[in-house]
Amino acid sequence: MTIRLVFIFCIASLLFFTPSESNALEPVDKKVSLDECIAIALENASTTKKAENSLRLQGADILRSYGNFLPKISASASYIPYSLSRSYTDLTGSANQTKKIKTKSETIDLTLTTSLNIFNGFRDYASLQAALKREDAGRFSLSRAKQAIVFDVTQAYYQVLLNQEILAITRENLLSTKDQLTLTDRQFQIGLKSMIDLYQQQAEAANSELSVIQAENQLERSRLELLRRLRIDPLTRLTLAPVPKNLFTTLPENIDINALIAAGLEKRPDLKGAELETRAAKWQITQYRGALYPKFDLNFNISTSGTESLSRSIGGDTIDYSYPPLLDQLENLTGYSVVLSMNWAIFDGFQTRYAIEQAKINYLNQRLDYDDLKSDIQIELQQAASEYSAARKSIESAKTNLKAARAAYEGIKRKYDLGAAGFVELSTSRAALFSAMSSLSQATYTLALQKNTLDFATGNVPIY
Structure with missing residues (x-):
């Protein structure tokens, strides 16, 4: 009976648990569009999360800079439940009359201090302005990071679609070569083709199969690259929705490079961010220069204390002191003070001078980076416009x-079937047709890719 129960339990385990474990390892099919891929990438990309974290830190820096204009408040309290001190004293002025004094006490002290900076050489104001500029620059950096993700995902998406078309072309070419192989084999059987023609056609079919395998491998590689950018389960099997057919027909034919450069210099988020970083670095010079001026602070203090019990022993005599209630002592012994203080570092070993020079060098470097980026943007736009124009012209070619390749292949194939053309001519014309079909697909998607590159260089990438 026990063996039967164990057997039934094992069968139930295989039925109920094994399928769920195997299903967990099976690939998940997911059909997505370009917009959905972009949305997934924007949500999962670490670069945007890092940019958002940096922007959050900039917000905290602004709050800290605002806080420098507010008074600083601090409070302290101490409670001494038991204090014992011993000392010697000369009560009569004679060394022989020296006696030991032992004092016991229980005390409480409360202190509240406020400090308000009145003037510190505009350091707080310059720090606030620099923080505001850095936060704005952080927003532009986040925007540019999202644009880069949209650009990268779009490129990868188009690459997958292009590889799908190339795979379809290679499979169509394989079917054609297999049909030709079948025809050649029949012609060989009836004596119209030689054994050499049959072998050559078999080699051609095998070569076409190899091309299909290579195209499949290239397609799988591009799909994995898209998965890498989406940051989703690597076992996901993506099925991409085709792009609208009017995408390639609505692209502009001519591009005004001057208008393009003007738009790029106006829209590029990274250029705006670099400009704000430069302005923030300039405010830092004022911030460090403030150390050359005196600093004025207004301090207000309030303190009180009370003693709960106090006894003193002199020699063998003990004296107990009677104090008012502790709350009355805290109220009646409250003291106030208002202090206007000035602090001026007349000489600090050239530390301030070094900090100012360091801020100036940082500003100059930021300015150089801004100028270089501005120049690079103009060059990128000219190069992108040139490549887009070339891609546009290559489609017509x-x-x-x-x-021409299709007409030549059809003519030579008819001649080959009739025995008027050799295998070399047929193979050459088929290869030319396959190359022409692939070239057209590549030229079409290259135009879309170059348009995407042109938008990214201009800063005209929409953020979904």
Whole structure:
């Protein structure tokens, strides 16, 4: 009976637990569009999260800078439940009359201190202005990071679609070569083709199969690269929605490079951020220069104390002192003080001078980085516009080439079937047709990729 129960339990375990474990390892199919891929990447990308964390820190820095204009408040309290002190005293002026004094007490002390800076060489104001500029620069950095993600995901998405088309072309070419192989084999059987023609056609079919395998591998690689950018489960099997067919027909034909450069210098978030970082560095010079001026502070103190019990022993005699209630002591013994203080570092070993020079060098470096970025943007836009124009022209050339290659292949194939053309001519024409079809697909997606590059260089990438 026990063996039967164990057997039933094992069968139930296999039925109920094994399928769930195997399903956990199976790939998950997911159909996504370009907009959905961008949304997923923006949510999961670590670069945006880091930029958001940096922006959050900049907000805390602004709050700290605002706090420098407010009075500083501190409170202290101490309670001594038992204090014992011993000492010697000369009561009569004679060394022989020296007696030991022992004092016991229980005390409480309360102190409240406020300090308000009146003037410190505009350091607080300069620090606030620098913090505000850095926060604005952080927002632009976050915007540029999101644009980079949109650009990168769009490039990867288009690459997958392009590889899908190339795979479809290679499979179509494989079917054509297999059909030709079947025809050649039949012609060989009836004596219209030689054994060499059959072997050559078999080699051509095998080569087409290899091209399909390579295209499949390239497609899988591009899908994994897209998964890498989405930061989702690597076992996910993505099915991409095709882009609208009018995408490639609505792209502009001519580009005004001057207008493009003007738009790029106006819209690029990283350029705006670099400008704000430069202005923040300039305010830091004022901040460090404030140490050359005296600092004035207004301090207000309130303190009180009370003694709960106090006894003193002199020699063998003990004296107990009677105090008012502790709350009355705290109220009646309250003291106040208002202090206007000045602190001026007349010479600090050239530390302030070094800090000012360091701030100046940082400002000059920031300015150089800004100028370099501005120049790089203009060069990027000119290069992107040139490549876009070249991609636009290559489509027409690819269409003409495909039309001619298809007509040539069909003519040579008819001649080959009739025995008027050799295998070399047929193989060459088929390879030219396959190359022309691939070139047209590549030229079409290259144009879309270059348009995406042009938008990214201009800073005209929409944030979803």
